[in-house]
Amino acid sequence: MTNRSRLTGIWYVLPALAFVIAFTAWPFLQMVWISLNDWSLITPPDFVGFQNYLDAFADSQFWVSLSFTLKYTLYITPILMIGGYLVSLLVTPNSGLSRLTRTVVFTPVVIGLGASSLLWYWLFSPNYGLVNKFLMDLGIIDSPVLWLGVDANLSNWAVILSITWKVLGFGMILFVAAIQAIPQEITEATMVDGAGFWQRVRKVILPLTRRTILLVTLVSVIGSLLAFDQFYIMTAGQPRNLTATSTFYVYLNSFPYLKLGYGAALSMILALIILGFTVVQMILTRRSER
Amino acid sequence: MGHTSKEERLVTGRKHGVRRLQPSVMMILILAWAMVAGACADSGAGDTTTSAAAEEEPTTTAAAEEEPTTTAAAEETTTSVAGEALAVTCDPVSPDTEGSLTMWERTGGNAQMVDALVCAWNGRNPDRPISLEYIEHTAMVDRLARGLATGDVPDLMGMDLIYGPQFTSAGQLLEVTDLVDQDLMATASPGHVATATWEDSLYGVPLYADVSALFWNKDLFEAAGLDPETPPTNLTELHDMAAAITGIEDGVYGYYLPGNCAGCNIFTFAPMIWANGGKIEPAAPGDEAMVTPEVIAPVLEWARMMHQEGLIDPAAQSEDGATFAQVFGSGNVGIMGTGNFNITLVSGAEGIEGQNPDMNYGVTLIPGLNTGDVASFLGGDIVVVPQGSERLDDAVDFMNFILSDEVQVEVYAKLLNMTTRTDPELTDNPYYAEVPLLQDVAAAIEIGQTPFTLKFFELVNSPQGPWLQMLQRVYYSDDDINTVIADAKAEMEAIINE
Numbered sequence: 001m002t003n004r005s006r007l008t009g010i011w012y013v014l015p016a017l018a019f020v021i022a023f024t025a026w027p028f029l030q031m032v033w034i035s036l037n038d039w040s041l042i043t044p045p046d047f048v049g050f051q052n053y054l055d056a057f058a059d060s061q062f063w064v065s066l067s068f069t070l071k072y073t074l075y076i077t078p079i080l081m082i083g084g085y086l087v088s089l090l091v092t093p094n095s096g097l098s099r100l101t102r103t104v105v106f107t108p109v110v111i112g113l114g115a116s117s118l119l120w121y122w123l124f125s126p127n128y129g130l131v132n133k134f135l136m137d138l139g140i141i142d143s144p145v146l147w148l149g150v151d152a153n154l155s156n157w158a159v160i161l162s163i164t165w166k167v168l169g170f171g172m173i174l175f176v177a178a179i180q181a182i183p184q185e186i187t188e189a190t191m192v193d194g195a196g197f198w199q200r201v202r203k204v205i206l207p208l209t210r211r212t213i214l215l216v217t218l219v220s221v222i223g224s225l226l227a228f229d230q231f232y233i234m235t236a237g238q239p240r241n242l243t244a245t246s247t248f249y250v251y252l253n254s255f256p257y258l259k260l261g262y263g264a265a266l267s268m269i270l271a272l273i274i275l276g277f278t279v280v281q282m283i284l285t286r287r288s289e290r
Numbered sequence: 291m292g293h294t295s296k297e298e299r300l301v302t303g304r305k306h307g308v309r310r311l312q313p314s315v316m317m318i319l320i321l322a323w324a325m326v327a328g329a330c331a332d333s334g335a336g337d338t339t340t341s342a343a344a345e346e347e348p349t350t351t352a353a354a355e356e357e358p359t360t361t362a363a364a365e366e367t368t369t370s371v372a373g374e375a376l377a378v379t380c381d382p383v384s385p386d387t388e389g390s391l392t393m394w395e396r397t398g399g400n401a402q403m404v405d406a407l408v409c410a411w412n413g414r415n416p417d418r419p420i421s422l423e424y425i426e427h428t429a430m431v432d433r434l435a436r437g438l439a440t441g442d443v444p445d446l447m448g449m450d451l452i453y454g455p456q457f458t459s460a461g462q463l464l465e466v467t468d469l470v471d472q473d474l475m476a477t478a479s480p481g482h483v484a485t486a487t488w489e490d491s492l493y494g495v496p497l498y499a500d501v502s503a504l505f506w507n508k509d510l511f512e513a514a515g516l517d518p519e520t521p522p523t524n525l526t527e528l529h530d531m532a533a534a535i536t537g538i539e540d541g542v543y544g545y546y547l548p549g550n551c552a553g554c555n556i557f558t559f560a561p562m563i564w565a566n567g568g569k570i571e572p573a574a575p576g577d578e579a580m581v582t583p584e585v586i587a588p589v590l591e592w593a594r595m596m597h598q599e600g601l602i603d604p605a606a607q608s609e610d611g612a613t614f615a616q617v618f619g620s621g622n623v624g625i626m627g628t629g630n631f632n633i634t635l636v637s638g639a640e641g642i643e644g645q646n647p648d649m650n651y652g653v654t655l656i657p658g659l660n661t662g663d664v665a666s667f668l669g670g671d672i673v674v675v676p677q678g679s680e681r682l683d684d685a686v687d688f689m690n691f692i693l694s695d696e697v698q699v700e701v702y703a704k705l706l707n708m709t710t711r712t713d714p715e716l717t718d719n720p721y722y723a724e725v726p727l728l729q730d731v732a733a734a735i736e737i738g739q740t741p742f743t744l745k746f747f748e749l750v751n752s753p754q755g756p757w758l759q760m761l762q763r764v765y766y767s768d769d770d771i772n773t774v775i776a777d778a779k780a781e782m783e784a785i786i787n788e
Contacts, residue, residue: 041435042460061754126605127613146608149550236610236753238550240762244754255432257748258456 035264042258052265061241062266065249066273068152068242073224076160080220081213083164084171089201091172092179102176106169113166117233120162124148124234149238156243159230167223171216178212179205211285218281225274246270376700380409385421391681391688393420394434395448395497398427399671400631403498403707404448407692410701414691418684420446431456431747434676438462443676446685448497451485451672452746455573458488459744464675467492469686474693477711481668481740494674495689496710498702500629501734502557502667504528504657508650510535510542510624521625521654523661525562525592528625532601535624544601546617546626547593548609549765552758556741556750558627558656559761561665563589564739565658570757571743571750572786579749579782583775588659590764590771597765607766610753619645627656629669630708630731637725639706653730655737668738670710712736748785756781 035052039045056062087105091098108116123131124147132144147158182205190200206213228247231237237244237252244252250270254263385392395404401424412419423444425433431453437443449457457463470492475483479496486494508518514534522528532544548554560570566589569581580586596602603623618626619636636651638644655664673692675685691697695716698709703721706728712735722728743749750757760778763769 040460041432041439042457042462121612125613126608144605146605149608149610236550238610238753240759241754252752252754255435256428256752257745258431258435 031264031267034261035268037261038259039261040258041260045261048261052262053269055262056265056269061244062246062249064241065244065246066270068156068244069225069227069246072156072160072227072245073221075156076163076224077217077220079160079164080167080171081217084168084216085175085213087168088172088175088179089205092176102169102173106173108166109169109173111166113229114233116166117162117230120158120165121148121234124158149235149243152239152242155235155238159234159243162234163227163230167220171220174212174216175209178209182208214281214285218278221277221281222274225270225277376696377409377413378406378701378705380412383412383419383421385423387419387421389418390421391418391446391684392444393422393446393448394425394430394444395422395671396427396430396450397424399448399450400498400500400707403702403705404671406701406705407497407697410697411688411691415687420688434462438677441678443678445679445681446673446675446688448671449494449674451482451496451670452741452743452751454485454494454672454674455488455742455744456746457674457676458486458491458493462677463493464677464679464682465491465493466495466675466682466686466689469682470495471690471693474690474711477713478693479668479670479710479712479735479738481738482670482672482710484742485740486672486674494672495693497671497673497692499668499670499708499710499735499738500631501669501708501731501738502561502627502629503653503655503731503734504625505618505628505632506531506625506652506654507535507618507621507623508652509621510538514538514624518650519652521652522657524657524663525589525659527661528657529592529596529601532596532624533599536601539622541603542622542624543603544624545596546606546623547596547602547765548611548614548617549607549762550609550753550758551611551614552751552753552755552761554609554611554614555761556757557629557667557669559593560741561627561656561667561739562592562658564665565656565663566660567658567663570782571741571746572782573743575787577786578779579786580775580779583772583779586775587771590775592659593761594764594771616645618651619649621646621649630728630734633725633727633731634706637727651727653727655734664737666734666738668735668740670708708732708735743786745786749782756785 034045036047036049037045038048038052087101091101091105111119123129126132126144126146129144129147131147132141135141135145136143145154148155186204186208187200190204195203226247227245228251231243231245231248232251235243237248246266247270250263250266253259253266257263383390393408395401404422408420408422427450430450434443434447434449434457467490475492475495479499482494482496482499483492486492504521506521511518511531514531516531516534522531528545535542535544547559556570563570563586566585568586568589570579570586572579609617615628615632615635617623618628618632633653634642634644636644636646636649638647656666657664673685673689675682679685692701693711698711698716699719699721702709703716703719706721706725709716709719709732717729717732722732741750747755749755752758756778759781760774763774763777764771
């Protein structure tokens, strides 16, 4: 490669590189620096070394939040994956009904997460919510259920329901695209061989859409580990901080409590955990390609 | 339609005349769509969006945010004072207007009042009008903190008074001690003055005041066989009256305590503790919290009893403040601690439709365990000038303007809000005379207390704070009350000593 062509390559890469440096690398370095300081924004920063990290490990609420976040991720990821995949199997054929179903299931994806959380917050309202009214009219319950902010498990499931409604279509549409990309000859060959629908799903469709499954899993896991809006709006961490996710706890410390250094340290720890998950996912993806 | 091989169909992506998108293309389209949608959603997610559980939770002014507000485009009304018109509604002023002052105010406060004050000022000061911007109240503290760090601050601002000590102690507000009219300040709301003062220096004046009081539903009192003109004067009477009212109709309860709202409880339940001589929050490092447990415990025991006996709607356990202001006006609660804003909400006012205008109710001071012991939370906002403002003189003029007799009567009282000065000649005004309940609730200003602490949000207002955690254990668990108090005390002292 000549010097001239090398230089040309650098020029092509430079805009992307500048973007990454300005909007990812530099803020990340700043966050590292902030995490080493005790800083409230309204007073000058005070360098404290790794004290914020030591405080985080001794902070019981941090572990409660992390444990709840992992629990939420563990619950919602299979629901989104299996649910999205099953729906995609139903709506893959390009019939009118399938297209309509795809549109209906995908529509919530384009609604902002804040708006959808607010919508579900009011749907679950004990006095004004349609969910309770519906269940009472059907005679399933006698008195309003306190979905949010009273019982941690119930609150978690209420949020999971709202997010499933909101996000299921995202996985579905990717799965539909992946399934539709399977060469028709393969499907027809398995049909000629006498394979039933579920056999085709198990032996052909699932293996050939593995990369998409891993991609959607990765997106879903990272999104769930960073869950904020839905809990901020629907439960505010209640009851007794048991539904305060890690990101919610980071926000709480960084801004309302004005402990920016501590919040940055919590962010760093969370980033490392997510990095760990991502590395595992990447290893799995590479293995699947062999 | 010509024949197409399978290979050709795969290449072109067409089958039965319908285009099949390749996964990568589909993914890019979806991501692009999601980013656009996200950007659209986020564009409103900064300072002016609304959110429910967290955002709706009242701060010290509890559910005042639910109070209907006047819109800038509302029909303009004016009041003639000394030959001059004092506008209380007007069109908003752009920050680009020459000579204008920029002002921040939080949402969730008393927007109706602030709008009117700004309009009154703008009418009198067309060469230096105020351009008002509302900041999401849960984001106000960090927005100001960020603004102070970067120099992006308004010329003046309304601040929830309980955050005064945090910012004055950090030296982030400009002093106005010798600039504001001392005669006017002599009778200014003491709670506002206290929170705007740090080490004998004054940094702000009252913008508006909200006080908590005990409301009782005379219709339900009558239906329960109680004297509708006699409210409870101590917690025992309150319990007995609530017991008599509970269950007289389906869904009717004697009392109400929101179970998931820290701000509502400091506004309406803390006064019962204060009336009994207790103190909740530590002011500064080294200070003691929950003083004294022996005084606080009986009030907490009373609250637990009210829950255990079913005198409070079980649905209140999930009340996070979003519907708190509508509870009394529903007509299903016999007695309830709430704020002055609930008078307008329930009965309505000029241009404001009341929630339940035919309901008969009374207002009295929040009692303690013993007859004669009463207390109230005095909340609201103060006007302050952040460091970096270059319009201190104009800001001080605005402060003196809103403290003036004319504005106190013709803006505050006219809009059925509390006057921020306690002079009898101001509270004895023609507007209050038409609504005697306002005179009853105005009495709360003189006895009102305002917590003074450097970490109010973390200690009290946060849904994650020790105050709400303590109350939830009191209301909904069987944990030993003394243990609950001891835990709250330890946590509060740990927070303030950090």
